[in-house]
Amino acid sequence: MQEIKCKHCKGTNTYKKGFRQTEHRGKIQKHYCKDCRRMFTQDLGFYRMRHSETIITMSVDMYISNLSSRKMKNQLSRHFNLKVTHMTILDWVRRFTLKVSKFVEKLGYNMGDSFYADETLIDCEGRNDRFWCCLDWDTRMITGTHYSLSANPAQAIKFLNKAISKGKPKFIQTDGGVFYPKAFKKMFYSNKIGGLTIEHKIQNYQKTRIHNYKIETVFMKIKDRVDDFRGLKALWSAPIMMMAITIQHNFIEAHTTIEDVPCERAGANLPLGENRWLDLIKLSAQNN
Ligand SMILES: [Zn+2]
Numbered sequence: 144m145q146e147i148k149c150k151h152c153k154g155t156n157t158y159k160k161g162f163r164q165t166e167h168r169g170k171i172q173k174h175y176c177k178d179c180r181r182m183f184t185q186d187l188g189f190y191r192m193r194h195s196e197t198i199i200t201m202s203v204d205m206y207i208s209n210l211s212s213r214k215m216k217n218q219l220s221r222h223f224n225l226k227v228t229h230m231t232i233l234d235w236v237r238r239f240t241l242k243v244s245k246f247v248e249k250l251g252y253n254m255g256d257s258f259y260a261d262e263t264l265i266d267c268e269g270r271n272d273r274f275w276c277c278l279d280w281d282t283r284m285i286t287g288t289h290y291s292l293s294a295n296p297a298q299a300i301k302f303l304n305k306a307i308s309k310g311k312p313k314f315i316q317t318d319g320g321v322f323y324p325k326a327f328k329k330m331f332y333s334n335k336i337g338g339l340t341i342e343h344k345i346q347n348y349q350k351t352r353i354h355n356y357k358i359e360t361v362f363m364k365i366k367d368r369v370d371d372f373r374g375l376k377a378l379w380s381a382p383i384m385m386m387a388i389t390i391q392h393n394f395i396e397a398h399t400t401i402e403d404v405p406c407e408r409a410g411a412n413l414p415l416g417e418n419r420w421l422d423l424i425k426l427s428a429q430n431n
Contacts, residue, residue, distance in 0.1 A: 147174055147185060149174075149176035149178065149179060149181070149183060150183040150184075150185075150186075151176065151179050151181050151183060152176060152178050152179040152181075154176055154177075154178035154179065156176065156177040156178045157174045157175060157176045157177065158174065158175055158177070159172055159173070159174055159175075160173055160174060160175040160182065161173045163184055166193065167192075167193055167194050167195050168189065168192070168195060168196070171184050172184065172185070186428050187425060187428055187429075188242075188424040188425045188427065188428035189424070190428075194225070194227065196421055196424075197418070197421070198219065198223065198225065199235050199239070200239075200418055200420040200421040200424065202215050202219070202232050202235055202236075203235055203236050203239050203240075203420055204391075204395065204420050205218075206232060206233075206236050207236065207240075207368075207387045207388070207390075207391045207395075208391065208396075209368065209371050211229075212229035212230075212232040212233050212236075213229045215229070215232050216228065216229045216232060236387060237383055239420070239424050240383055240386050240387040240390060241383065241386070242424060242427045242428070242431070243390055243394075243420075243423045243424060243427050244386040244389075244390060245427065245431065246423070246426060246427035246430055246431065247390065247393070247394065247406075247411075247423075247427075249430070250411050250413075251309075251410075251411070252282070252284060252309050252310060252406070252409035252410065252411055253282075253310075253409050253410040254279040254281065254282055254284060254286060254309060254310030254312070254409060255279050255280055255281025255282060255310075255312070256281075256311075256312045256313040256314070257279070257280040257281070257312060257313065257314060257316070258277055258278065258279055258280070258286060258306060258307075258310075258312040258314070258315040258316070259277065259278050259280060259315070259316050259358045259362075260275070260276070260277045260278075260302070260303075260306060260315055260316065260317045261275070261276050261277075261278075261317075261318065261362045262274065262275040262276070262294060262302075262318070262320065263276075263366050263369070265369060265370070270292065272290065272291065272292055272381075273289075273290070273291045273292070273293065273294050273298070274288070274289075274290055274366070274369050274385075275287075275288060275289040275290070275291070275298075275299075275302040276288050276362065276365055277302070277303075277305075277306035277315070278358060278361055278362070279310060279312070279409075280358065281408065282405050282406075282408040282409040283361060283405045283408065284309075284393050284405040284406065284408070284409050285365070285388075285389045285392050285393055285405075286305075286306050286307070286308075286309055286310060287302065287303075287304075287305030287306035287307070287308060287309075288302075288305065288385040288388070288389055289301055289302035289305055289385075290381040290382065290384075290385055294320065294322055295322050296322045296325040296326045296329070298322070299320070299322045299323055299325075299326035300326045300329060300330060303315070303326055303327075303330055304330070307341070311341070312341060313341070313342060314341060314342035314343070314344050315327075315341060315342075315343060315344070316344040316345070316346055317343065317344070317345060317346065318345070318346050319345055319346070319347070323343065323345070324343065327339055327341070327343040331343075364392075365388060365392060368388050368391075369384070369388065390423070392405065393405045393406050394406045394413075394415075394419060394423060395419045395420065395423075404419075413426060414426075
């Protein structure tokens with residue numbers, strides 16, 4: 144049996160004592176701590192949330208799958224007679240994205256040795272922002288993302304550091320961006336071998352047109368989603384959007400051609416049922 148830690152003093156000298164009746168989530172087990180003599184309830188992922196787990200996870204999933212928060216709000220009203228504001232939905236997305244992200248960051252992954260990097264211009268409030276993304280070919284996992292207001296070697300280094308934080312490829316292929324060679328040299332040059340420890344391959348459009356069609360389609364899908372989030376910058380910080388997209392891609396949606404969720408191919412076998420967001424949130428609460 145899993146021992147239950149007191150919320151207040153972290154002691155394990157606790158026992159079950161009665162229930163708390165909640166309006167939307169039914170009865171919740173209460174516990175008593177003999178050490179500090181206080182009552183507490185466990186955080187099973189949805190602590191103090193005023194709506195059901197199903198409604199919350201459905202909203203998060205659909206929002207990240209491209210339904211706007213206002214449309215989601217209307218759906219909840221029409222089909223469940225639930226009145227929530229679109230801001231509440233954004234709050235759920237933000238809150239649970241951060242929780243799950245913290246959890247999945249701690250896991251280990253078996254990635255392959257071929258990484259593909261790509262950066263896109265994002266037209267945001269008149270600025271040309273950049274969205275950077277790196278994919279592992281074998282698993283199709285997003286290995287790292289970065290959002291910046293400009294593209295230069297310093298930003299490329301920040302991006303590449305995130306891209307290799309979970310795996311070490313033999314090579315990373317990029318486009319012909321002029322900032323990459325400097326960044327690679329700074330990060331991966333070794334005097335001992337007189338070269339780069341991670342090879343830099345440059346995609347040559349003139350020669351090959353589309354170098355790697357399969358990886359391009361994955362990038363296209365991710366870019367579409369980033370485009371849909373445009374204009375929400377006032378409500379959202381870009382890093383959380385990137386996290387949400389990454390979680391949805393790596394852990395929630397089965398890849399169309401490989402018919403696996405990328406995290407499974409990377410050996411992260413999490414006990415996730417049909418409602419993957421729900422189970423991810425619960426796992427995150429248990430492992431925080
Ligand atoms: Zn206690």
